[in-house]
Amino acid sequence: MSMVVLSPMAIDIYLSSIPQMAIELAASNSQIQSTIAIFFFAVGFGQLAVGPLADRYGRKMIALAGLCGYVGSALAAALADDIFYLQLFRALQGLASCAISVVIFSVVRDRYSYARSSKIYSYLNGVLSIIPALAPILGSILAQSFGWRATFVFMAGYSLLVLLVVAKFLPETLKTSDKLASQQFRLYSFSRFKKVLIKKSFVYYALCSMTGMAGILSYVSYAPIWLIQHLQLSEVVFSLLFGFNALVSIIACFLAPRWISVYGNRFMVMVGLTLMLISAVLIALLYLLGFTGMMAGLAFMLPVVLLSVGLALSIGPASSIALSSFGGSAGTAAAVLGFIQMAGAAVIISLIQLTDLSAPFAVSVILLVLVVPLLLISRLTSMYEWHKEPLAE
Numbered sequence: 001m002s003m004v005v006l007s008p009m010a011i012d013i014y015l016s017s018i019p020q021m022a023i024e025l026a027a028s029n030s031q032i033q034s035t036i037a038i039f040f041f042a043v044g045f046g047q048l049a050v051g052p053l054a055d056r057y058g059r060k061m062i063a064l065a066g067l068c069g070y071v072g073s074a075l076a077a078a079l080a081d082d083i084f085y086l087q088l089f090r091a092l093q094g095l096a097s098c099a100i101s102v103v104i105f106s107v108v109r110d111r112y113s114y115a116r117s118s119k120i121y122s123y124l125n126g127v128l129s130i131i132p133a134l135a136p137i138l139g140s141i142l143a144q145s146f147g148w149r150a151t152f153v154f155m156a157g158y159s160l161l162v163l164l165v166v167a168k169f170l171p172e173t174l175k176t177s178d179k180l181a182s183q184q185f186r187l188y189s190f191s192r193f194k195k196v197l198i199k200k201s202f203v204y205y206a207l208c209s210m211t212g213m214a215g216i217l218s219y220v221s222y223a224p225i226w227l228i229q230h231l232q233l234s235e236v237v238f239s240l241l242f243g244f245n246a247l248v249s250i251i252a253c254f255l256a257p258r259w260i261s262v263y264g265n266r267f268m269v270m271v272g273l274t275l276m277l278i279s280a281v282l283i284a285l286l287y288l289l290g291f292t293g294m295m296a297g298l299a300f301m302l303p304v305v306l307l308s309v310g311l312a313l314s315i316g317p318a319s320s321i322a323l324s325s326f327g328g329s330a331g332t333a334a335a336v337l338g339f340i341q342m343a344g345a346a347v348i349i350s351l352i353q354l355t356d357l358s359a360p361f362a363v364s365v366i367l368l369v370l371v372v373p374l375l376l377i378s379r380l381t382s383m384y385e386w387h388k389e390p391l392a393e
Contacts, residue, residue: 001127002162003063004104006070007043007097009155011036011220012135015242016235017148018224024148027083029229030353033221035090037346037353040217042094043101044343050099051335052192059103059110060172066099067163071156078152098338105334109323110173117323119257121316131246136239144235196326196336204377204386205322206340208269211370212311212318214345215276218366219304221349222359230359231297241301248305252312265317266389270378272314273371279306280367287360300360307367321389 054062073093080086142150282303291299326333378387
């Protein structure tokens with residue numbers, strides 16, 4: 001739980017400072033926004049390298065390496081005086097975060113059964129959702145008091161504390177037999193990843209996770225510019241609206257395990273996708289009504305609540321189904337899952353940012369393009385192998 005907050009913190013804590021950062025670094029808004037997408041790219045692509053390492057050398061060593069990298073890159077970003085260096089250090093921070101993410105998912109898969117793991121993922125996502133509620137408010141206070149660089153100093157300080165805790169208390173969860181089995185194969189080979197990708201259900205539920213992640217990333221990337229610059233709302237109002245959205249997500253994440261026990265993983269994924277679809281339609285329709293000022297801000301943020309709840313309800317069950325068939329290779333499977341989630345979402349956001357679409361339409365288009373095909377596939381009996389809920393091997 002102490003580790004899971006690091007990735008969202010690296011995204012949310014400086015959101016309200018984006019306009020200020022653009023001025024100080026003499027950069028455009030899109031260049032500052034790119035630091036979010038770059039972070040996601042690094043988290044996604046880096047996992048393909050880190051996953052096999054976690055299966056070969058163990059979870060704890062990779063976690064410690066990732067935490068050291070996080071501390072160093074956050075401090076370096078705090079000292080950046082040029083947009084290029086900020087982008088570079090954000091990429092390094094993303095690589096460090098990916099190591100931490102792989103370990104989190106791998107440890108859960110190592111220690112918990114399939115039935116239990118989906119609930120654990122939901123609890124972790126509940127903790128993860130606390131950061132979007134608190135980080136923008138904390139970031140706004142830090143930026144107003146000490147400047148935007150203080151947000152990166154805070155990240156470095158917190159990650160250093162986590163590093164000390166993990167070094168002392170995190171046990172090694174990779175079984176010796178699984179480590180020895182991993183050593184029978186080359187560290188990096190297509191066969192490692194092929195074993196994961198040939199599972200049709202893995203691909204489908206990884207895409208479900210990516211869809212929610214892309215929707216949230218688009219919202220996170222566009223919200224500060226739309227609310228603060230375009231609608232002229234204050235940083236405090238932005239933080240409160242952002243925090244309310246995250247608060248609802250927290251509640252949904254902690255209720256999700258109970259609903260999973262009653263309705264099952266697959267059903268909760270379908271509910272999550274449906275809520276995302278409703279959110280997309282409402283965002284577009286309310287935007288077309290032409291609200292201004294605070295009403296326009298609410299017209300954008302309130303439908304996004306459904307997007308956030310949809311992600312909260314679906315990402316735990318989707319991750320659990322995707323990883324259910326992988327034991328000793330959980331590190332590699334978690335890495336491929338993370339790659340599809342993060343890198344896929346980053347590519348989609350980078351492409352949509354090349355257009356002139358307004359924030360509401362950009363978020364709506366992404367959700368509609370991704371959610372509709374997934375829901376259609378779930379209704380096709382001919383594609384049952386893709387969307388079925390498999391039994392753990």
